[in-house]
Amino acid sequence: MTTTTWNRRHILSLADFTPDEYDTVLQTATSFWEVLGRRTKKVPALQGQVIANLFFEPSTRTRNSFELAAKRLSADTLNFAPGTSSLTKGETILDTAKTYLAMGTDMMVIRHREAGVPLAIAAEMDRLGTAVAILNAGDGQHEHPSQGLLDLFTICRILDPEKPRIDLLRGKKIAIVGDILHSRVARSNIWSLTATDMELHLAGPPTLLPKPFETLGRDRPGKLVLHWNLQEALADADFVMTLRLQKERMTAHLLPSLREYHQQYGITSDRLKSCRPGVKVLHPGPVNRGVEISSELMDNPDFSLISQQVTSGIAVRMALLYLIGVGRGR
Ligand code: NCD
Numbered sequence: 001m002t003t004t005t006w007n008r009r010h011i012l013s014l015a016d017f018t019p020d021e022y023d024t025v026l027q028t029a030t031s032f033w034e035v036l037g038r039r040t041k042k043v044p045a046l047q048g049q050v051i052a053n054l055f056f057e058p059s060t061r062t063r064n065s066f067e068l069a070a071k072r073l074s075a076d077t078l079n080f081a082p083g084t085s086s087l088t089k090g091e092t093i094l095d096t097a098k099t100y101l102a103m104g105t106d107m108m109v110i111r112h113r114e115a116g117v118p119l120a121i122a123a124e125m126d127r128l129g130t131a132v133a134i135l136n137a138g139d140g141q142h143e144h145p146s147q148g149l150l151d152l153f154t155i156c157r158i159l160d161p162e163k164p165r166i167d168l169l170r171g172k173k174i175a176i177v178g179d180i181l182h183s184r185v186a187r188s189n190i191w192s193l194t195a196t197d198m199e200l201h202l203a204g205p206p207t208l209l210p211k212p213f214e215t216l217g218r219d220r221p222g223k224l225v226l227h228w229n230l231q232e233a234l235a236d237a238d239f240v241m242t243l244r245l246q247k248e249r250m251t252a253h254l255l256p257s258l259r260e261y262h263q264q265y266g267i268t269s270d271r272l273k274s275c276r277p278g279v280k281v282l283h284p285g286p287v288n289r290g291v292e293i294s295s296e297l298m299d300n301p302d303f304s305l306i307s308q309q310v311t312s313g314i315a316v317r318m319a320l321l322y323l324i325g326v327g328r329g330r
Contacts, residue, residue: 006323010122010134013143014191022152022166022195028319029153029312030164036072036315046075046325049106054080054096055137056087056112061285061310062137062146066109069317073325078105097121098128107133107324115140115184133324141182141249147284148188150316154309155239158280169198169222173276175233176200177265178243178292181208182250185284186243187216194222201225203233204265207254230265237275241282242267242292258291268294272303280305 006024035043051070055063063079070077078100082088087096093112100108108125110118122134138144155174156164174193180186180202193200194217202209206228217224227233234240245261255261272279281293281303289295298304 006327009131009324009327010118010136011145011320011324012119012122012134012136014145014148014188015143017191017195019166019195022149022192024323025149025316025319026153026156026164026166028323029149029315030157030162032072032318032322033157033312033315035318036311042072042074044074045322046070046073049075049325050078050104051075051107051109051321052078052080052100052105053137054100054108054110056082056093056110056117057138059111059137061313062111062144065310065313066135066137066146066317066321069314069321072314072318073321075106075321075325078103093117094121094124097124101125101128101130101132105132107135107321109135109137110139111137112139115142135320135324138184140184141187142184143188143191144184144284145188146313146317146320147185148192149320150309150313151185151189151241151282151284152192153316154282154305154312155280157308157312158239158305166196169193169196171198172238173199173201173236174239174241175203175237176241176243177203177230177233177267179208179245180204180213180243181210181254182246183243189241190216190224194220194224196221198222199225201227201233201237203227203230205255205261230271231274234271235274237279239280239282240267240272240275241284243284244286245288245291258288262291262294266290266292266294267297269297269300269303272297279303282306282309284309 067077118134118136118139125132156168159168176186282305
């Protein structure tokens with residue numbers, strides 16, 4: 001396993017990740033990718049550590065992926081379901097976290113519909129002088145760092161499966177299309193993808209891609225460009241990431257109709273013709289088939305990396321739990 005040093009305990013955001021940290025995650029995930037291809041897919045690295053999955057919001061991929069990653073590292077896992085927990089009796093989120101702390105939990109993986117909840121719990125754990133690590137598994141519209149890292153791993157593995165690393169993005173053009181306003185995935189990806197000298201093009205209707213997003217590109221090594229016209233974003237793109245329309249987070253009527261949205265911003269095989277040959281398509285899932293991406297393109301293995309993203313997620317989350325968990329032991 002990798003010998004690279006790792007000093008981060010909580011993973012709350014990718015905003016301050018360094019290129020070295022990205023490379024450490026990519027390199028560690030590559031080792032675990034290899035482990036996951038073996039007959040015996042389990043390693044004893046985190047034996048005896050307790051990892052609690054505190055998902056206050058629905059999830060299929062992220063929750064199961066973190067759980068499987070923890071199990072593959074031989075950690076003990078605790079799962080929390082808000083509907084059947086003491087939250088229903090009025091317990092606060094901080095008190096729930098302290099209950100898991102009292103049980104000897106070493107790492108808490110937290111998803112919540114409000115931005116900042118994982119940060120608040122991390123601050124409380126630090127204030128109490130504990131060594132508990134907090135991993136943000138998606139907080140409101142803020143960030144989803146493990147998704148950003150698994151997307152990065154998936155992209156870099158296409159460019160060099162043996163040695164995925166951040167500088168492979170140099171000179172590449174990547175387009176992120178759709179509901180950027182409500183997307184924590186987009187925000188985490190903006191940080192990771194602009195960490196090197198590349199071009200990140202964001203495209204969506206003005207109601208879902210407001211102008212202030214431009215400011216996120218300030219002082220980044222990569223170039224960030226906004227488009228309200230899809231074709232400009234797709235021209236010569238090496239990768240296209242499309243995002244789910246987050247209907248549950250839309251408070252106003254931001255779109256005329258789903259049909260019209262698909263006509264203007266839906267990704268289809270035909271639309272990819274202006275991209276670079278070999279272009280690949282990503283989507284964090286869950287997908288609204290026929291809205292942000294055509295059903296046919298989603299299922300086309302020549303273009304779609306959607307299933308690979310899910311598989312990558314396990315190796316990347318193993319890497320994160322391992323880097324933090326082994327650090328805790330030092
Ligand atoms: C995303 C999420 O929950 O932020 N999904 C995921 O974790 N794979 C994106 C979404 O909900 O559209």
